[in-house]
Amino acid sequence: MNSSVRFADESAIVEVPGGIDLAATFESGQAFRWRQAGPGVYEGAAGRCRARISRTEKGISITPCDEAALPFWRHFLDLDMDYAQCERVLANDPVLSGMLSTYSGMRILNQPIWECLVSFILSSNNNVRRISMIIEKLCGCFGADMGGWHAFPTARQLFEAGEEGIFSCGAGYRAGFVFHAAEAVVNGFSPDNLPGLSYEEAKTELMKLNGVGEKVADCVLLYSCGFREAFPVDVWVARAMLGRFPEAGKTREEIGRFARARYGKLAGLAQQYLFHFERTNS
DNA sequence: TTCCAGGGTCCTA
DNA sequence: TAGGACCATGGA
Numbered sequence: 001m002n003s004s005v006r007f008a009d010e011s012a013i014v015e016v017p018g019g020i021d022l023a024a025t026f027e028s029g030q031a032f033r034w035r036q037a038g039p040g041v042y043e044g045a046a047g048r049c050r051a052r053i054s055r056t057e058k059g060i061s062i063t064p065c066d067e068a069a070l071p072f073w074r075h076f077l078d079l080d081m082d083y084a085q086c087e088r089v090l091a092n093d094p095v096l097s098g099m100l101s102t103y104s105g106m107r108i109l110n111q112p113i114w115e116c117l118v119s120f121i122l123s124s125n126n127n128v129r130r131i132s133m134i135i136e137k138l139c140g141c142f143g144a145d146m147g148g149w150h151a152f153p154t155a156r157q158l159f160e161a162g163e164e165g166i167f168s169c170g171a172g173y174r175a176g177f178v179f180h181a182a183e184a185v186v187n188g189f190s191p192d193n194l195p196g197l198s199y200e201e202a203k204t205e206l207m208k209l210n211g212v213g214e215k216v217a218d219c220v221l222l223y224s225c226g227f228r229e230a231f232p233v234d235v236w237v238a239r240a241m242l243g244r245f246p247e248a249g250k251t252r253e254e255i256g257r258f259a260r261a262r263y264g265k266l267a268g269l270a271q272q273y274l275f276h277f278e279r280t281n282s
Numbered sequence: 283t284t285c286c287a288g289g290g291t292c293c294t295a
Numbered sequence: 296t297a298g299g300a301c302c303a304t305g306g307a
Contacts, residue, residue: 029288124289130305131288172303177290213290234288252289275288 003059003079005070012070016059018083021105025077028276030109030223032119032132033139033152046076047112048144048151053077075110083107086269093263095244099273106276108268109223113191115152116224117206120216121177130170137169155185177211184209195225202227214253222268231259231267240278 003015026034026042034044040055049072052063062073074080087104091097111119118138123131135152142157142165143150158166159182167175185191189209194202202225206217215232222230233241233252241248241255248258263270 120288121290123287125287125302126289126304127287127306129287133305167303170304173301174290174303211290215289219288232288235286236288279288 007066009063010066011061011063012065012073013056013061014059014070014074014079016079018081018085018087019105020055020060020077020083020107021103022053022055022060024103024106024276025109028106028272029128029279030219030272031111032128032135045139045149045151046072047115048146049073050146050149078107078110081107086266090263090266090270090273093270096270096273099277103273103276106269106272108228108272110226111224112152113194113220113224114155114185117181117191117209117212117220118152118158118178120219120223121181121209121211122171122174123219124174124177124211124216126174134170138166138171141165141169155182158182159186174211177209180210181212191220194221195227199227199229203230214256218256222271228265228268229260231256231263231271233259233271234275236275236278236282237271240274 003017005012005014007013022040022042023036026044031044031046033046034042037043037052041052042054043052044050049069051065051073054061065073083105087100091100119131119135122134138158139150139152142153142161153161158178163175163179166178171178194205197205199221202221203217206212206220207214215234218230218232221227222232233255238252238255241259242250245258248255259271260267
C-alpha cells in the first residue's frame with residue numbers, strides 16, 4: 001500500500017488511507033516514550049529518532065522529517081499495512097466488532113528491537129506508568145545526548161552501566177535481567193536477526209534470555225519483529241479472554257494457542273484491541 | 283495497610 | 296509437572 005507524501009516546513013505530510021488513531025496507537029501499552037502534546041498531537045522517540053506526530057485531514061504530519069527519515073517513520077507506524085482490510089476481517093468477529101468501531105485506526109508499531117526487548121523485560125509485574133518512568137531514567141542516565149533529549153541506550157551502554165546503574169534507575173529486581181540481555185548482545189546475540197527466523201524459532205531464541213518468558217517474547221515479536229500472529233497474554237488480555245471465550249482454556253499458553261488458531265496473522269491486532277478495550281473500560 | 287501492575291525464576295512436592 | 300513464594304516499587 002503506497003500513500004502520497006509531501007514535504008513542507010521540515011515536516012512530512014503523509015496520507016494514511018486506512019486511517020490512524022494516534023491516541024489508541026500510542027496509549028495502548030505497546031510503546032513507552034510517547035506523550036500527548038495537544039489534541040491529536042503526540043511527541044516521542046524511538047531509538048535515535050524523535051518526532052512530533054499530529055493528525056491532518058487525510059493522515060498525519062511528522063516533524064521533523066525529510067526524505068531520508070521518512071522510511072524509518074513509515075516502518076515504525078506500519079504505514080504500508082492495509083489496516084482497513086484488517087479491520088474488515090476482524091469486524092466479522094462478534095466479540096471484536098464493537099471494539100473496532102471505538103478504536104478504529106489503532107496500529108501495531110514496528111519499534112527498534114533492542115529498545116522493545118528492554119522495555120518489556122522491565123514490564124514484568126509492573127505498570128505502564130512506572131515502566132515509562134524507568135525507561136526515561138535509563139535514557140537520561142545512559143543514552144546518547146541528542147541535544148535536549150536522550151536516545152535509548154544501546155546494549156553496550158547498558159552493559160557498561162552495569163547492573164547497579166540500571167538498578168539505580170528504579171528497575172528493581174529486573175536490573176539483572178536487563179544487564180544479562182545487554183551482556184548477551186555484547187557477546188554476539190543479535191536481536192536484529194530475529195525477523196529472519198520463523199515465529200517459533202524467534203520465540204525460542206528470545207526465551208533463552210533471563211527475564212524473557214512466553215509473554216515478554218510475544219510482545220517483542222509483535223511490536224518490533226513483525227510477527228503479527230503473536231498474541232501476548234497479560235492479566236488484562238487473560239481477563240478479557242476468560243470473560244468472552246470460556247472455551248479458550250485457563251492457562252495463558254492455552255489462551256494464546258486458541259487466539260492464534262482463531263485470528264491467525266491478525267491475532268496480534270486482535271490482542272491489541274482486547275487489551276486496550278479492557279484497560280480503558282474497567 | 284493491602285493490593286495491583288503488559289511476569290519470570292526457582293524451589294518443593 | 297504443577298503450584299507457590301519471591302522479587303522492587305509506587306499509586307490507588
